[in-house]
Amino acid sequence: MKLASLNGGKDGRLVVVSRDLQRAVGAEAIAPTLLDALERWAECELRLQQLYTRLNAGQADGAFTFDPHQATAPLPRAPQWCDGSAFLNHGRLMETAFNLAPIPDMETIPLIYQGGSDDFLGATDDVPLPDESHGIDFEGEYGVIVDEVPLGASAQLARSRIALLVQINDVSLRSFGPREMRTGFGFFQAKPSSSFAPVAVTPDEIGEHWRDARVHLDLHVDCNGTWFGNPNGGEMHFGFDDLIAHAAATRRLSAGTIIGSGTVSNAGGQKGSACIAERRAIEAIEHGAPKTPFMRFGDRVRMEARRDGGTVFGAIDQRIVRALTPPMA
Amino acid sequence: MKLASLNGGKDGRLVVVSRDLQRAVGAEAIAPTLLDALERWAECELRLQQLYTRLNAGQADGAFTFDPHQATAPLPRAPQWCDGSAFLNHGRLMETAFNLAPIPDMETIPLIYQGGSDDFLGATDDVPLPDESHGIDFEGEYGVIVDEVPLGASAQLARSRIALLVQINDVSLRSFGPREMRTGFGFFQAKPSSSFAPVAVTPDEIGEHWRDARVHLDLHVDCNGTWFGNPNGGEMHFGFDDLIAHAAATRRLSAGTIIGSGTVSNAGGQKGSACIAERRAIEAIEHGAPKTPFMRFGDRVRMEARRDGGTVFGAIDQRIVRALTPPMA
Numbered sequence: 001m002k003l004a005s006l007n008g009g010k011d012g013r014l015v016v017v018s019r020d021l022q023r024a025v026g027a028e029a030i031a032p033t034l035l036d037a038l039e040r041w042a043e044c045e046l047r048l049q050q051l052y053t054r055l056n057a058g059q060a061d062g063a064f065t066f067d068p069h070q071a072t073a074p075l076p077r078a079p080q081w082c083d084g085s086a087f088l089n090h091g092r093l094m095e096t097a098f099n100l101a102p103i104p105d106m107e108t109i110p111l112i113y114q115g116g117s118d119d120f121l122g123a124t125d126d127v128p129l130p131d132e133s134h135g136i137d138f139e140g141e142y143g144v145i146v147d148e149v150p151l152g153a154s155a156q157l158a159r160s161r162i163a164l165l166v167q168i169n170d171v172s173l174r175s176f177g178p179r180e181m182r183t184g185f186g187f188f189q190a191k192p193s194s195s196f197a198p199v200a201v202t203p204d205e206i207g208e209h210w211r212d213a214r215v216h217l218d219l220h221v222d223c224n225g226t227w228f229g230n231p232n233g234g235e236m237h238f239g240f241d242d243l244i245a246h247a248a249a250t251r252r253l254s255a256g257t258i259i260g261s262g263t264v265s266n267a268g269g270q271k272g273s274a275c276i277a278e279r280r281a282i283e284a285i286e287h288g289a290p291k292t293p294f295m296r297f298g299d300r301v302r303m304e305a306r307r308d309g310g311t312v313f314g315a316i317d318q319r320i321v322r323a324l325t326p327p328m329a
Numbered sequence: 330m331k332l333a334s335l336n337g338g339k340d341g342r343l344v345v346v347s348r349d350l351q352r353a354v355g356a357e358a359i360a361p362t363l364l365d366a367l368e369r370w371a372e373c374e375l376r377l378q379q380l381y382t383r384l385n386a387g388q389a390d391g392a393f394t395f396d397p398h399q400a401t402a403p404l405p406r407a408p409q410w411c412d413g414s415a416f417l418n419h420g421r422l423m424e425t426a427f428n429l430a431p432i433p434d435m436e437t438i439p440l441i442y443q444g445g446s447d448d449f450l451g452a453t454d455d456v457p458l459p460d461e462s463h464g465i466d467f468e469g470e471y472g473v474i475v476d477e478v479p480l481g482a483s484a485q486l487a488r489s490r491i492a493l494l495v496q497i498n499d500v501s502l503r504s505f506g507p508r509e510m511r512t513g514f515g516f517f518q519a520k521p522s523s524s525f526a527p528v529a530v531t532p533d534e535i536g537e538h539w540r541d542a543r544v545h546l547d548l549h550v551d552c553n554g555t556w557f558g559n560p561n562g563g564e565m566h567f568g569f570d571d572l573i574a575h576a577a578a579t580r581r582l583s584a585g586t587i588i589g590s591g592t593v594s595n596a597g598g599q600k601g602s603a604c605i606a607e608r609r610a611i612e613a614i615e616h617g618a619p620k621t622p623f624m625r626f627g628d629r630v631r632m633e634a635r636r637d638g639g640t641v642f643g644a645i646d647q648r649i650v651r652a653l654t655p656p657m658a
Contacts, residue, residue, distance in 0.1 A: 010368070039339070077408060079446075079447035079448075080445055080446070080447045082517070085514070101511075103511070103512050105508075109508075111512055111514050112514065112517050113443070113515055113517065114442070114443040114445055114515070114517055114520075115443060116409055116443055116580065117408075117409070117446075118408035118409045118582070118583040118585075118586065119408075119580060119581060119583055128480065129579065130480065130481050130578070134579070150655035151457065151459065151652050151655070152654050152655055153655055157655060173579055176579075179434075179438075180513075181513030181514075182430075182432070182513070183432050183440055184429075184509075184510030184511070184513070184515065185414070185440050185441065185442040185510075185515050185516070186442055186443070186509075186513065186514050186515015186516065187443075187514070187515065188411070188441050188442065188443055188575075188576070189575070189578050189579045190579075191443075191579075192579040192580040193580050246517075246518070247517070249459070249518050250458065250459060250463070250505075250518045250519075250520075250521045251445065251448060251521040251522050252448060253447070254406065254448055256447075257447065323480050323481060325481050326479035326480070326481055326482055326486060
């Protein structure tokens, strides 16, 4: 099943979207918002699935053309956004290039930071940022949205709580990252609002590409119309089940919590990168200095995962723009 | 004006509470929840204030006895929780005692970490935690709840967006902290759900004790019925206006965002501490080793700010308990 949220209200208006992303139908008779559906998932899932079946068969009353430009993030705001860094290839490249202290137990304890979740952007929204000198970067990721997870859940229990898969652009400002990491308090100004592909999907939608709690699909990333990378999500060192269990070790996670994979990254180099910082790290290692610049206002990034030639989540396709200064700032 | 949320629904039910915390009246005719009121603050503030005036005069229809045990956190879940560390005395003690690398620009750039905001506890709720060996600690703090803050807001603009003051127990698990700080990704498992005093108040409620965007009130902290500290909130190095402006430098903050001061801490030592870790740091510096133990299951902490002998926010008074293991964990 595929779900999206259209503009309207703080939490958007839930619609069911056809497998080919051509048609949609309002789901307000089942749940007005995706957050509400997730909070009553046991009750709503089957009914939404039935509506999805009717929509794909051309039998849903009130169906209309799905326009991704009218979509917000599937959850325009979420109870929680926990972003991992589960592709160790990415972490190792950054360590080597920037001479960072290695994290001793990175292979046994997942890395997760708490992100802001009050103001996500839609797939084609402009990304407003204050300053080109901040090292503007994208990060292509996969993520999952969970039903409520109790404190102390095992990875096995955690896996059973995965309701939906999503695709994310975790916009990052690299000039803040190193200092914020050194303070020990973690990323804050380095992480402005993240963006989401328009459609969230149940794991069955990607068939055999969903296994071991990982999304085994290439994530195709273009920057200003040019190939940047197509790394595969299957190379996560920790699965989403491990990330969720780590996040729930000392507190419960509300329904609607989003867990991110971190930048998709594959060893070997042939698949390119899903963020500029990683390409710059490779350049620094191979040539002594990075050469790919960070993004400027007006630059665009596009990210899409495809299965059997068809889009899975729809595309993130957005432009970086200068944020307006508040009138009385 | 004083506001609280009673049990009922994910966001609680908004009530106006009398200045002496003895009476309350439902505010559903103005806004069903505090979050809704904050999202329409310009429209709701005056009407809530008028109801507060009637309640204090004994003229509010439908008023009833206010029972803090029926209150949730003022915002049982918030769009965002950004916790500062604005009392430099606390940071310096921790650095000295535990031989941490000093943060070079701690006097010019505020420290803030992103906390989880999906599942706050009420003032008298038990605090369920999985393991006594995790170094269970309290942290007594003040905080503010803001109306929407635009990206790039100055400290001056930020100050004008402060809607309410709150009092917080930022429960912390000290055994996770040092490792999570070393990874650079910041606190995660170290920060289970925070707890809030039952009542949020507008700044005018503390009169001359609200100045320079700081709460100049002693925070009285008892552990198991014994004095632990009464440090004053006025000694913040950065005011809440600075913390908000820092948080809004690269993204806007939704109405209902909560900004915390970090552990209230005063130089000199006579005022005690608002967390065990700080007292242990002082013991380590003075005697070579910490001696005050962290909390055990069944231990209690109480935190209250008073003005002219009356309680301001009501008391946090809660017990640490062992969390239930999920049935299929």
